[in-house]
Amino acid sequence: MRAEKKDFRVKFSLWFVFLSALLFTAARAALFLLNRDFFTGLSGAEIASGFLNGLRFDFSVLALFIGPVIFLLNLPVKSPRWVKIWTSVLVAQWVFMAGFLIGDLIYFPKVNRHIAEEIIQLSNDWGFIFSYMVTQTWLPLLILLGSLGWAVWEICRFTDRHYAPRRWGLGKTAGLLIAIIALCVLGIRGHFGGGKSLGVADVYNYTDSPAGSALILNGVFTAYQVGRKGAVDIVNNYPADQAIAKVQQLFISPDEKLLDPLYPLMRQHTDEKNPIYYNVLIVLLEGWHPYYIDGLSHNQFGATPVFDQIIKDGVNFTNAYAVGQRSIFGFAAVFAGLPWVPGLPMFGYGLELAALSPMPRHFSKMGYYTFFAQTSRRSSYRLCALASYLGAQESYGWEDIPELLPYQEKAPFGYDYDAMMFAADKIKNRKEKNFMGMLFTGITHEPFTATLPQFDKYPYDSWEHGFLNTLSFADWSIGELLKRAKEDGWFDDTVFVFVADHTSGGPADDSLKNHFRIPLVIYAPKILKPRQIDYIVSQTDLIPTVYRLTGLTPAYTAFGRDMFDESSERVALVSEGVNIGLITPKGEIRHGGGKILSSREYAPGFDKKQAEETLLSLDKTAHTLLKDNHWYNPAFDAAEKEVNRGK
Secondary structure, eight states: OOOOOBOOHHHHHHHHHHHHHHHHHHHHHHHHHHTHHHHTTOOHHHHHHHHHHHHHHHHHHHHHHTHHHHHHHTSSOOOHHHHHHHHHHHHHHHHHHHHHHHHHHHHHHHHTSOOOTHHHHHTTOHHHHHHHHHHTSHHHHHHHHHHHHHHHHHHHHHHHHHBOOOOOOHHHHHHHHHHHHHHHHHHHHOSSSSSOOOOGGGGGGTOSSHHHHHHHOOHHHHHHHHHTTTSOOOOOOSOHHHHHHHHHHHHOOTTEEEOOTTSTTOEEEOOOOOOOOOEEEEEEETTOOGGGOHHHHOOOOOOOHHHHHHHHHSEEETTEEOSSSSHHHHHHHHHHOOOOOTTSOOTTTTGGGSOOOOHHHHHHHTTOEEEEEESSOTTGGGHHHHHHHTTOSEEEOGGGSOOOSOOSSOOTTOOHHHHHHHHHHHHHTOSSSOEEEEEEOOTTSSSOOOOOGGGOOSOSSSHHHHHHHHHHHHHHHHHHHHHHHHHHTOSTTEEEEEEESSOOOOSSOOSHHHHHEEOEEEEOTTTSOOEEEOSOEEGGGHHHHHHHHHTOOOOBOOSSOOTTOOSSOOOEEEEETTEEEEEOSSEEEEEOSSSEEEEEESSTTOOHHHHHHHHHHHHHHHHHHHHTTOSOOTHHHHHHHHHHHHO
């Protein structure tokens, strides 16, 4: 018997919304089951709240992306082709969301949060994404595309067999379309009352903990909310004038003077001694975690014999922290003294438009040869362009660096050894007497690839083993760089700074200390005596430190202070996706902008209220000065040019 044909669009729409909600709920369940250690502190009521309130955020995404397509599908158009087009679009959206949620599940354990600002970075690196999908994830990609093709083919066959246009009156059709619009608006807004539509920060209306917020949110929602404008709306009502005054006490050293009340963190050293003109080479280490460095953790991985010796012979900061969890944040902090807090655009996506006083620019003005080299491609995170913008006279990427050794596999982010030898050649052939160089490594970035046989100490059967193999190669490469420095005669008068951009891996510990603590060593055996410093320092402290070591006295702004200055309390501001955090000598807190989300005491006497005031002051000051462009007054650059011209 031939099946009766009828208009199934309304029923299809309802079933599709249900299956989409089921997809998001299944992803939430998988997130919970695959990360039980992270969610172990949640009570039964909090878990139930995560699943129930999570639907509010799920429907917000569904209403935004699926709602308009359902509206178009249900327009009074009788053509079967019209139905095929929009049902196929819905199926494609479902498959895409499924793929994105799977990606979020894979990503979540690395940083214990959903994809957020990373979506902005990925949007500028489609070449790598495509290459990675084709070479590393080709089977899941093939399954995903095959499923999409099969589903579209089946929906088209189903339409041919079962679809017949409905014969509704104008009033009934109009009522249906108005109902769809109303439900979409309600879903996007997430509530009946006034105010803004549902945002990431609204999650804290339902939970007080990072684990609870992670269970409620989903990666599609967070990625969209951040990606649509490059920032997250976070409310911080701490008074700006009080915040700035508190931050001045934290960052302005006794021998520094403030230069302009409109630019309250811009300062200058009052020490007028002549510059020492040491060379400076900063090596930004991709994803190094102290846990895997035997000289810091006292483990026995055996992957870092060179760096272990550097730790013994250098100034080792054992309590150093990254400002964020992505490379671009470390880059901006080290070379421009910039923090990153939610509510600001990312560096490279608008934050750099504020007037800055970056380190490479000041060294260039002092007659130094300045350069930047990264192992990855020039377009990766646009770092080469950004380095040039920050004042580096020359910037180089993978395309410029010769491949020197017979590597076993093609590394997607290049080879540390090649970049270091390339940098050594640039230093050797420079015309200027002094140099300030910046190197960004990449071999320890996923996916891990085999380099040379002697570094394959472990099978590539786990993340940790792959990381340790590439870490061994990276460590050897640093040793070869130091050999070149000695052979070419620039080792003795060079200050080497080894600092990680962020951490990767490490023990199963959800503390901010574990997520943000990085190796940081200033290595200059002929200049600085070996020393271990245990108080807190941050990546943003490097600019004032390097200026002090070299005797440079420019007007500058940085969100930190000289790392050798012990005259004030030291804390570290960190940003964890949509949350901010503060690490102090006695404890740490996570904060959602409106309230404390979690805290941990390291030592007796930890004052959470005082830590919260400090954290909100740092956040408010960074946001205010950068958003209002009161970070640095570029008029001082023009005045400096006139002084130099007069000389």
